[in-house]
Amino acid sequence: MKLKFLIPLVLFFILVGFLGKGLFLDPREVPSPLIGKPAPAFEAPVLGDPSKTFSTADMKGKVWLLNTWASWCVACREEHPLLVEMLAHDIPLYGLAYKDVEQDALDVLDKMGNPYIITANDADGRIGIDYGVYGVPETYVIDKAGIIRYKQIGPITPESLRDKILPLLKELDA
């Protein structure tokens, strides 16, 4: 019967376990509910050439990456050199210029290199809302069936590229 006096201690240690685990989690990172779901379809003008449009329908049957970015976003600049490097590896990277002034975005591509096969222009952020973008840069990996398989929140890092994105692309291409 004396065991009941141990209850507070036991509860406390369970709590400590969770708190300890919590220290290594990032409360800001919100996982996307879109993973495993079809990528929202959109058709948008191509950045720098509004007469053309980019459509997700064109991407059917291909594995591709959609990277949302903006010229006003500092973290995107950090990420940019890595993206340019990825181009050399033949990675199918498409861009989505999110809530940007077209000329500003083009200037960045001029200055820092253009890693994108095509960049779609989401000037009013409508497409961003459909993709659940809450802070650029965010990157989606989309498979042949048009299903979102992975979302990188924040800049792509060499580690996340090596450990997550590249293996996933290999798997999807197979």
Place this chain on the structure above:
Amino acid sequence: MIALRHIFIALALFVSAFSFHTTSFAQDQFSKSPAVEARLKKLSTELRCLVCQNSTLADSDAPLAQDLRNEIRKLIETGKTDEEVVAYLVARYGDFVTFRPPVNASTALLWFGPFIMLIIGLITLIVVLKKRAKLLAAEEVS
């Protein structure tokens, strides 16, 4: 501690790797209908702003919050119910976006735990009080 909360909001804004700058050309496009505004108000106080995560969609000045408010206005004007609006946002941002967690298996403990705890607590109190009375009575006899 409220003070500290703001330190954190400020830090989250400045330190954050994900930046949302002042390039907002979005502004709240108020609806002509007060009923739409009233519903927006009610809904947005229960929704979380994803950029400055400690405030509600109603209170936030972040550009994304303004975009989402305008989006909700449109949804309301096209005749969507409150549930449909919330579902629309949850489909895009996950349950994280609502301050009212859905009632399901993983939140059953959250929603019902306190009431079960109250009932168990009261029953325990009565049992303990009765047992105590018995023990004290026994002591008196001996």
Place this chain on the structure above:
Amino acid sequence: MMPDIGHYALILALVVAVLQGVLPLAGLPKNNEKLFAFATPMARVQSLLVILSFIILDYAFYANDFTVYYVATTSNSNLPLMFRLAAIWGGHEGSMLFWVSILAVWTLAVTFFAKELPLRFRSSLLAVMGLISVGFILFILFTSNPFERIFPAPFDGRDLNPLLQDPGMVFHPPLLYMGYVGFSVAFAFAIAALLDGRLDVTWARWTRPWTTAAWVFLTLGIALGSRWAYYELGWGGWWFWDAVENASFMPWLIGTALIHSLAVTEKRNAFKAWTVLLSICAFSLSLLGTFLVRSGVLTSVHAFATDPSRGLFILLFLVIVIGGALTLFALRAPSVGLGEKFDLVSRESLLLTNNVVLFTATGAVLLGTLYPLLIDAMNMGKISVGPPYFDTVFVAIMVPGIFLMGIGPIANWKKASVPDMASKLKWALGISVISALIVPSIMGRLSPMIFVGLLMAFWVMSSVFTSMKLRLDAIPSGTLTQKLKTFGRAYNGMLLAHFGLAIFIVGVTMVKGYEREHDITMQNGETKVINGYNFKFEGILPIRGPNYIAKQGQFYVSKEGKQVALLTPEKRLYPVQGAVMTEASISINPVRDIYISLGEELEEGGWSIRVYFKPFVQWIWLGCVLMGLGGILTMTDKRYRIKKVLNEQSITA
């Protein structure tokens, strides 16, 4: 030079704190009075050293010494003096030093005001406080040293976050920390009593004023913070159920439970194990709150996720302090005696039921605060738990508790009878039901929540008056003040605190039920009628503050031709941080606030403006102040003046 002295003082304080913690405890087994004698002087020296290092750091703020990295990050030479001095608790390192300094203040208070405690008991008490101090000083020295220097010194500091540049910043943190940390005294009393095997009526009597003191500070601190948020944030909210707020609210709830269970323990020498557990819980929740706020597990500070060392340190400290205390509890509590008899229906039982309610309510707040973390830790996704959850669950649990609160003061100690209480309270119940219907009919809208809220408020009020009346009638002669004096301050304080809670509930119910919000746009010179008031917008004036520039709106508010107020909300730019702040302007009166804040200047001219009407909102904080006053009254009751108690004891012995 000076900052280094501060650093050394803190290191020295650590050494002394170790002695303060270890020597008296080493004396316990053999009752070594020589070792006990170290406790008081060590405690005093340690406290003074900590306070000295605090003063030195604050002097660095005063002198704009930007060679101190912490000063350079949280202050600026243009910052007004008042805010410079308060900026010390505006960041992480300084607030931790402030935490130990407040502990030092409480330690000093114990050495001066608890002189009459037996030497052995007082020494263990101070030893426990010394050990807590050791943990926090270690934390500061190893992970968060506020005295760190930077050479060459920056030309000027990065400034205090403009949101914190408010008189609220000067007074809110000290009160709050006094409350938070004040529970360490009750905690130390509990540990000392467990170590000593002296859990008895005198222990409860000694603990009570200290617990109440901490509770009073916490009550006022939370209230002040809430009021500050109300006017500072520009959207008129006063409580957000934010993790950081909950962290301060949980110790308050448990502290409230503790105050009530101490009453049972003092009167009947009963439920001692429970009371001691609550003492441990109150301080544990303070520490947990510190952990939650400081580690960033809930509060979205990205930088912390990559460097959990501070969090790990506090967690380890929690394990040692709380884990140790609860182990001691598991070992010693089973041998505690039963105490005296009381009936199932009695004031004692009602107080304990109140404990169950408050304890569960705390559990609900804790669960809601930590649930996102639990779900995330188990890889089940991310959820948010916010006001809709707490408003529903917390209120539902508290309503029965508040109903009992109306009965408690009427119930007799030891043995009460239900029919007797019912007949005493039938008028109170009738009056409160009628009032809860009349008020909404005046205000023009009735909803179940409004009815329940007002019913609870009037119920508590009328029961307070019923208790007074019954007591007054029982005294045959004397004037009202004479009669009131015979009640004793503890009893009057209790009634006042209960009445304060009723006032608070009125405020909450009226604001929630009847507040109005209007988003409008106004052109220069335009007049609009909102909620029966005329608002005339007389344009924007440029204003220059000590460290900001502002645009100040001029709004003349009148009703039926009579001038009500000139409201001047501002939009401020603080250039150092490039931050834009909204300063609301409020016209306050007892039955309603008119709250106005500036939105954006519109491209097509004019401004967007938000106007709120908040009926009875000031009653929220008035209620808290009354609760605090009630607590103060209770503390000064003569039975807690220890000399007197000891005299009584020596007579009975």
